[in-house]
Amino acid sequence: MLKKNRFWFRSALLAILVVAVGYTIYNSMNEESGTYISKGDTAPNFVLTDLNGKQVELEDYRGKGVFLNFWGTWCKPCEREMPYMQRQYEKYKDQGVEILAVNVSETNVSVKNFVDRYRMSFPVPMDKQREVTKAYGIGPIPTTILIDKNGKVVERTSESLSEKKIISFMEKIKP
Amino acid sequence: MMQTITCECGHSNPYGTSLCQACGKPLKQDVEILSSMRYEGSARRSQTYKQTLVDKIWNFFSSVKVGVWLIVIILVAAAIGTIFPQETFIPPNVDPATHYESEYGTLGLIYYLLGFHNLYGSWWFILLLGMLGLSIIIASLDRGIPLYKALKTQRVTRHDQFMKNQRLFSKSSDVELDEIKYTLESLRYKVREENGNLFAEKGRFSRWGAYVNHVGLIIFLTGAMLRFFPGMYVDDILWVREGEKASIPGTSSEEGQYYLENNDFILEMYDKEEKKFNSALSSVDGEVAKNYQSNVTLYKTKENHTIGAEPELEKVKSGEIRVNEPFKFDSFALYQTDFKLNEFYKMSFELEEKATGNKFGKLTVDLHDPKKEYDLGDGYKVKIEEYFPNFVLNDQNQPSTVNNLPDNPAFVFSMYSPKTPEGEKAFVGIQKNIDSGENQFKMTFAGIETKDLTALTVRKDHTLWIIALGGIIFMIGVTQGLYWNYRRIWIKQNAGEVWAAAHTNKNWYGLKKDVEFLSDKTNLTPLEEKETASK
Amino acid sequence: MAEISSTLLYSAFIIYLFSTLFFAMSISDKKGKDAVHTKKWGKIGFISSCVGFAAQLGYFITRWMASGHAPVSNLFEFTTFFGMMMVLAFIILYIIYRTNGLGVFAMPIAVLVIAYASMFPRDxxxxxxxxxxxxxxxxVTTAALGEGILAISFVSGLIYLIRTVDQTVSSKKTLWLEIILYSLIAVVGFIFVSIGFKGVGYETTFEMMDDNNQAVKVVYDMPAIAGPSNGEQLDDSFGPLFRTPSWMNGVDASIKLNTFIWSLLAGAALYGLLRLILRKRIAAALQTKVKMKPDLLDEISYRAVAIGFPIFTLGALIFAMIWAQQAWSRFWGWDPKEVWALITFLFYAAFLHLRLSRGWHGEKSAWLCVLGFWIITFNLIAVNLVLVGLHSYA
Known part of the structure; x- marks a missing residue:
């Protein structure tokens, strides 16, 4: 009787500690995941004016998959992935996937030149005050967040994306 | 099944006990009484049974030897982490993969490859701390509980062998027991009497000090662990230009979002002429900072504010933030962390005819939001074709920008005039004004406006009270355990003789003074010390 | 006020020296009138150390008045304060244990600490x-008090080792003991060479490129054995024998290394001289003078840890964390100074466990006390001077 009690007490205590330490290590490895918008969270709504002066609100895209990209004209990896994004956008926009390429705190003049150069046809919301950037806890750019048709985040990455990767992302959030 | 050992005094002890809890008689052969006294000869639970894997793990962490090894390993690891700066202390814009090698050579490279540049956040360091926590919990449970039981059940009358083997011991005859009792009580001992024998003890609570401080440490470590749980901790940085408002990261909720306005950033230096610091200040090259301060106003939006939407702000309060004096609201605090003086804000130019020097209007460019076109009237206008906030020539020798901060602004302007309706292009930057050479007009620099920025750390830490509680309990425990001592004196009538023995877990000097006082005041033979005791 | 302050510090320094002398008198062996003699000189020694302490307290208060802030804000002020706390710790332990022999070692080590402090800029x-x-x-004051008390455990542990290590044969133990004594002598060496070269006004200048590739002048006030990692000597004084490795950081790294080498050399010279005079190991020579009971020394060194450890924890970790939370927004940031305070804490925690639970008494415990003091001095000196971190302004 006593022996059994002891076994369970000890096992339970060890298990609790292993879980606690394991969880701590897991969280410390993915420091971003704890504090900011990450996989599984509902993507917070935002409203920004795009380059053409149109109001873009995230909630309006419910029911569609949203490829939310944060970028800047001066960032080389961002520049590299733009043509891929444009090409895949043309393929997937009719299948219910939208790209929102949020520009991080730049001027209309610079961004307009860039958009013209790469013939980008998806909306480019201008986050001049970095409000959305801060709320989403964006560190390095480019950062891409995939949002499914229910408004849930299914992926977050700060990698520079290959075209293949973009295709797989598009497939993932296609409604 | 649980075995017990019944001592000749009638007390039944748990299996594994080496000294009877009640009378102190050795229950096994070859028991070293003095060293067994550390834990009252009680059975350390872990050493009793060795069966399952769980028991084996338990036993492993129960050992003080293992605990000390863990302390030593953590100590060495912590020291290794200070050989070269950790990743958090190297300049923010360098790649650690190359930085360590270029700064510290091969050793630096090895340091980096072993992951020592992020030692304190590495999985194995956290695991070591976790194991130390485990060791503290198990070792304390294994020793604290039996010790508590043993001290609670101890009797006044002790076994002869127990008495004889104490470090301080004497035999006397013809002693007045009441006198001894009285003297001991005057030394503030708690004295119990049983069949003409005495047991005096003082400061028993100090024996719990070790366990109390271990509880404090566990609470502290728990607090440190909770840091990694979502929602407990916010650590962010907020840059705000003078005169502007910015949302405070991490403060968004359904009740609204906080905004902060930077009314003024103040930087004060010590006056070199000030007499008392004169000699110290004249020996340094630059100036010495006296104060970094931001005067701020806190605002909050209405409920259900949508991120990015024009905020409807209500003022909450104003305040000053200095180093050492954070600004607090709700569970947040803002700390003065950094600043940037004189960031370019607006630049002015004049359109000038090269030949005559005549000027045809002035334009002011907001470097954070330049307009596409500036109409100067009378058919004169200037267009911005390209804008590089932080100009640099890239690898392909093309003009580009390092980032989006206007630290080195440059423009490609198109200038239009009635004389040149087709427009003339010119590249204008700081101390640069380049055109094809055939332009009739040029842009002349006509002044600059700057703004200061303040950088504030935004912090929320819901673990602080747990950490503080752990710290307080630790200090109480460690004081209780180290500033007080548990002293015990036994007096036993034994066939016409009176035996006296004394024990303490530490500070023998103090105990000796007590027993000297006792033998001075009474007829008790002075207690003698065993020579080998401390070796 | 500033002048009164430095006069008081100077007086304290002299009085401490005399106090050392008086304590030495008290243990000098004159057969026959032992007890009276010891008691008399011990008492004089103790009183003089109290007077010295009072003088240094006067220095502390007047300097505080002159500067408007507690004089613990730079290396000179902090290190003198640490010396003062060592004296206070000695006074406390003397009151408990009445041992003159402790004074013979504790007072000169405090003197050494204060002399070392004076080599830093005193403005x-x-x-x-x-x-x-x-x-x-x-x-800072609480941490220094804790460290001062822990330093006494080193002093007592050192005497224990001098008293008990077998000097009839040469062994690892005798070698280490000599190394410890040599390092104390090297501090004396440092003070001698600093004062010496300053006295003759020695100076030699290098021009080197700093981290930002700017040419800077580096002025040595001792002949350059270790030159800067790059750059040229501008005068034709004694040239550098080798260059400082470039991974040693900062413009002053080579000066510090050079000073360190000079201190070791001067220490070696002094040590050699002493060996020549004594014709035996220094510890062996001291052993004949030390008559204290090993048990008592063991008790004192342990008691000093028991008293000092909670104070150190409170000052160097808990108060430090509260302040760090207020100034830097986080109570803990793995800054080298913080880490070394933690290391000190862990070390003494291990010491207490080994002692209380595994019975490490006597010699083992004494060696640990010596090692503990090495960690403390490393944190006081090397972390500020060598490792880079937030505390490097101090």
């Missing part, structure tokens, strides 16, 4: 914003 300097807090005085 009254203004407080940078990060230091403008009440926690400066609370944190």
């Amino acid at each position: 009254i300097s203004p407080l940078i914003p990060a230091l403008q807090s009440d926690w400066l005085k609370i944190h």
Whole structure:
């Protein structure tokens, strides 16, 4: 009787500690995941004016998959992935996937030149005050967040994306 | 099944006990009484049974030897982490993969490859701390509980062998027991009497000090662990230009979002002429900072504010933030962390005819939001074709920008005039004004406006009270355990003789003074010390 | 006020020297009138150390009045304060244990600490914003008191080793003991060479490129054995024998290394001289003078840890964390100074466990006390001078 009690007490205590330490290590490895918008969270709504002066609100895209990209004209990896994004956008926009390429705190003049150069046809919301950037806890750019048709985040990455990767992302959030 | 050992005094002890809890008689052969006294000869639970894997793990962490090894390993690891700066202390814009090698050579490279540049956040360091926590919990449970039981059940009358083997011991005859009792009580001992024998003890609570401080440490470590749980901790940085408002990261909720306005950033230096610091200040090259301060106003939006939407702000309060004096609201605090003086804000130019020097209007460019076109009237206008906030020539020798901060602004302007309706292009930057050479007009620099920025750390830490509680309990425990001592004196009538023995877990000097006082005041033979005791 | 202050510090220094002398008199062996003699000189020694302490307290208060902040804000001020806390710790332990022999070692080591402190710039300097807090005085004084008491455990442990290590044969133990004594002598060497070269006004200048590739002048006040990692000597004084490795950081790294080498050399010279005079190991020579009971020494060194450890924890970790939370927004940031305070804490925690639970008494415990003091001095000196971190302004 006593022996059994002891076994369970000890096992339970060890298990609790292993879980606690394991969880701590897991969280410390993915420091971003704890504090900011990450996989599984509902993507917070935002409203920004795009380059053409149109109001873009995230909630309006419910029911569609949203490829939310944060970028800047001066960032080389961002520049590299733009043509891929444009090409895949043309393929997937009719299948219910939208790209929102949020520009991080730049001027209309610079961004307009860039958009013209790469013939980008998806909306480019201008986050001049970095409000959305801060709320989403964006560190390095480019950062891409995939949002499914229910408004849930299914992926977050700060990698520079290959075209293949973009295709797989598009497939993932296609409604 | 649980075995017990019944001592000749009638007390039944748990299996594994080496000294009877009640009378102190050795229950096994070859028991070293003095060293067994550390834990009252009680059975350390872990050493009793060795069966399952769980028991084996338990036993492993129960050992003080293992605990000390863990302390030593953590100590060495912590020291290794200070050989070269950790990743958090190297300049923010360098790649650690190359930085360590270029700064510290091969050793630096090895340091980096072993992951020592992020030692304190590495999985194995956290695991070591976790194991130390485990060791503290198990070792304390294994020793604290039996010790508590043993001290609670101890009797006044002790076994002869127990008495004889104490470090301080004497035999006397013809002693007045009441006198001894009285003297001991005057030394503030708690004295119990049983069949003409005495047991005096003082400061028993100090024996719990070790366990109390271990509880404090566990609470502290728990607090440190909770840091990694979502929602407990916010650590962010907020840059705000003078005169502007910015949302405070991490403060968004359904009740609204906080905004902060930077009314003024103040930087004060010590006056070199000030007499008392004169000699110290004249020996340094630059100036010495006296104060970094931001005067701020806190605002909050209405409920259900949508991120990015024009905020409807209500003022909450104003305040000053200095180093050492954070600004607090709700569970947040803002700390003065950094600043940037004189960031370019607006630049002015004049359109000038090269030949005559005549000027045809002035334009002011907001470097954070330049307009596409500036109409100067009378058919004169200037267009911005390209804008590089932080100009640099890239690898392909093309003009580009390092980032989006206007630290080195440059423009490609198109200038239009009635004389040149087709427009003339010119590249204008700081101390640069380049055109094809055939332009009739040029842009002349006509002044600059700057703004200061303040950088504030935004912090929320819901673990602080747990950490503080752990710290307080630790200090109480460690004081209780180290500033007080548990002293015990036994007096036993034994066939016409009176035996006296004394024990303490530490500070023998103090105990000796007590027993000297006792033998001075009474007829008790002075207690003698065993020579080998401390070796 | 500033002048009164430095006079008081100077007086304290002299009085401490005399106090050492009196304590030495008390243990000098004159057969026959032992007890009376010892008691008399011990008493004089003790009183003089109290008077010295009072004088240094006077220095501390007047300097505080002169500067407007607690004088614990730079290396000179902090190190003198540490010396003062060592004296205070000695006084406390003397009151408990009445042992003159402790004074013979504790007082000169405190003197050495204060002399070492005076080699740093002694100007009254203004407080940078990060230091403008009440926690400066609370944190630094408490930590220094804790360290001072722990230093006494080193002194007592050292005497224990001198008293008990077998000097009839040469062994690892005798070698280490000599190394410890040599390192104390090297501090004396450092003071001698510093004063010596300053006295003759020696100076040699290098021009080197700093981290930002700017040409800077590096002025040595001792002949350059270790030159800067790059650059040229501008005068034709004694040239550098080798260059400082470039991974040693900062413009002053080569000067510090050079000074360190000079201190070791001067220490070696002094040590050699002493060996020549004594014709035996220094510890062996001291052993004949030390008559204290090993048990008592063991008790004192342990008691000093028991008293010092909670104070050190309170000052160097807990108060430090409270202040760090207020000034830097986080109570813990793995800054080298913080880490070394933690290492000190862990070390003495291990010491207490080994002692209380595994019975490490006597010699083992004494060696640990010596090692503990090495960690403390490393944190006081090397972390500020060598490792880079937030505390490097101090």
